[in-house]
Amino acid sequence: MSTPKQIVLASRPKGTPTAANFRVEDAPMPQLPSGGLLLRVLYLSLDPYMRGRMDDAKSYAKPVEIGEVMQGESVCEVLASDRPGFAKGDIVTAFTGWRTHAAWAGGPLRQLDPKQGPITAALGVLGMPGFTAYSGLMIIGKPKAGETVVVAAASGPVGSLVGQLAKMAGARAVGIAGGPGKCRYVVDELHFDAAIDHRAPDFAAKLAASCPKGIDVYFENVGGVIWQAVLPLLNTYARVPVCGLIAQYNAAGPSDGANLLPRTMRTVLTRSLTIRGFINTEFGPEHYPAFLKIVSAGIGDGRIHYREDITDGLENAPAAFMGLLQGKNFGKALIRVAQ
C-alpha cells in the first residue's frame, strides 16, 4: 500500500487561487476509531463551494484553517469497520476532505449500493449537487408548465439537473454554458429548449431571443455579468433561487465601476421578484427521499442524463479545482483517488 497523502491549505488566496495555496503532504495511516470506520478514498468531489472555505470571511460554514486538510466529500471503500451495519468492502460517501485515507468517527455517512448505478453519481446528480438543483428549483423556484426557467453552468452537475427537472415540470428550459461544445451537449443530450454561449459577444441579445416570454425562474449559480443579462428579462413574480456565485468567488473586494445594486433592487421592487439564497442542507430532512426517488427514476428511464469530468490522482486536485473555477470542466468534476 502506498503512503497516505493529503492536501492542505498552504495559504489563503488573494483572488484566484494558485498552486501555491495548496500543499500535498504525506500523512500517517489513520487508525480505526472506536465505533467508526477506516476508509480508502476512491473518488473525491470538487465543488465551487470549496472556494469559499479557503477565505476566512463569515459564511454558513467555517473556513479551512491554514495547514488544515481541504474539505470535501468523497466516495470511499471501507477498509475496516467497528460500526454495526458496515463491513469491509462496503462503499460509502463521507466528508473525508482531500486525502487518500480517512478515519470516520461521526458526521454524514451514506451507504451506497453499487448495483443501483455508478457510485460516482452519489457525488453528483444523486448527491449534493443534484439535491441543490432539486431543492432550489422545486421548493423555491416552483416552475409551472409553460413558464421559462434559465440556468447557467448548464452542462455542470447542478445546472444540467435544473434544466432537466424544469422540462419534467412542463417548463421551457434555457441553459447558459461556456463554448459551443457545452451548448451542443445541453441541447442535444440534455434536451434543453435552447443553450446560449455566455462567451458570445451578443450574449444578452441571444438570451433575450431565447426567452420570448421572459424568465419566470432564474436559478442563480454564477452571478456577475450573466445576472446583468438576466435581470431585464425577469417577469413579474419571477423567482431567483441563489445557490452559488462562482463568477465572483475570486473577487478580492468590491469591484469598481457602476454600482449595479440600485438597478437590481429597483427591479426587485417593480417586478415583485423573490431572491432567495439557500444551502441544500436546509431542505434535506423533509425533501431528500423524494429527490432520490424522482431523480433515480429519471436516470433509470432516460429522462435525466449527466456527465462526469474525472481527473486521475489526488495530487492533481488543485489544478482540477482551479480549472473548475474557470469553467474548464465539462460535467461533474471528480478526482479518481484510487481504483
Place this chain on the structure above:
Amino acid sequence: MSTPKQIVLASRPKGTPTAANFRVEDAPMPQLPSGGLLLRVLYLSLDPYMRGRMDDAKSYAKPVEIGEVMQGESVCEVLASDRPGFAKGDIVTAFTGWRTHAAWAGGPLRQLDPKQGPITAALGVLGMPGFTAYSGLMIIGKPKAGETVVVAAASGPVGSLVGQLAKMAGARAVGIAGGPGKCRYVVDELHFDAAIDHRAPDFAAKLAASCPKGIDVYFENVGGVIWQAVLPLLNTYARVPVCGLIAQYNAAGPSDGANLLPRTMRTVLTRSLTIRGFINTEFGPEHYPAFLKIVSAGIGDGRIHYREDITDGLENAPAAFMGLLQGKNFGKALIRVAQ
C-alpha cells in the same frame, strides 16, 4: 364655488423633481357620469410611489404622461351620485389624481363611515400605506416572538405601522428616522424598542448596537446607505420585504463608485436571505379584511398610533411632495384640498 384646479406633469424630472416639473391648471367642472359620482376632493394623499410614475421607465404601473394629471388617491365628498348606494354628502376614497373635483366612473372606490374615526386615516394607517406595512410584514416578513424587526422611515405611515405590528407579534422593533424629533416620537409615542437617527455620523454602529441579536426582518422602504448598514446585521434566514426605495428614486442612472451588488448577493447566499419585492395590491383580496380588523382594533385600544402631516391647498402639493422625497414630512403626508 371656486374654479376647479388640477396639477399636471409638465415635464419629466432629471433626478430630483423641481417645481418646473408640475403645472397648476384651471380645469372644467366635471359632469356627473352615468352610473358614477361627482366628487369634491377633501384630502389628497402624497406617497413616494408617485415619484416612479413621473418617469417613463418600465414598472408595475403606467407612467403619467406629460400634460396628464398627477395620479393619486384622495378622500372626497360626493357632490352628486348616479350610483346606487351612494348619496350626496357621502365620504369616499377614490383615485382622483391631484385635483379639486373629479368624476368617478369606475375603479377602486371605498365608502367611509366618519363615525368610525378620522376620514384621513383611510389614506394612511387604514389605507394603502397601512396595508403595505401589514402585508409586507405579516405575509412576507412573518416576524416571530423574540425576533428583531428593523424599518426605516419609522415615523412615516408605513414604517410606524410596521414597528407597531412587530411589537404586537412579540418582536423587537427598531426604527430608523431622520432627526432627533422623529426618533423621540418613534420610541416615546410609537413604543419601538429603539430608534436610530440615520443622519448620525456613527449611524451604522448605533444600528448594530440596537440589534444585539442581529436582524431577522428588514422592511425595506428606502434603499441606499441604510441597506449598507443593515446588510452585515442580517441573520441567517432573514426576510427582506421590499416595498419602496425612496432614497434612490431620484437617481438618474447607475451611480459611480464601488459596485455593491456582489456584496449583497454574497450575503443573500451565505445567510440564506429572502429578498421579496411586493406591491400591496397583490395581497388585497385575501388579506384586506383581516388588516382592517386588526389595525382598527389597534387604533381603538391605543396600541396603534399614527401621525399626519397636513399641508393646506392643492397648489402646495408639488412643494409638499418634493419635501416628502427628502424626508421633510413628519407623519403621513396629506394635502387638505377643501374643508
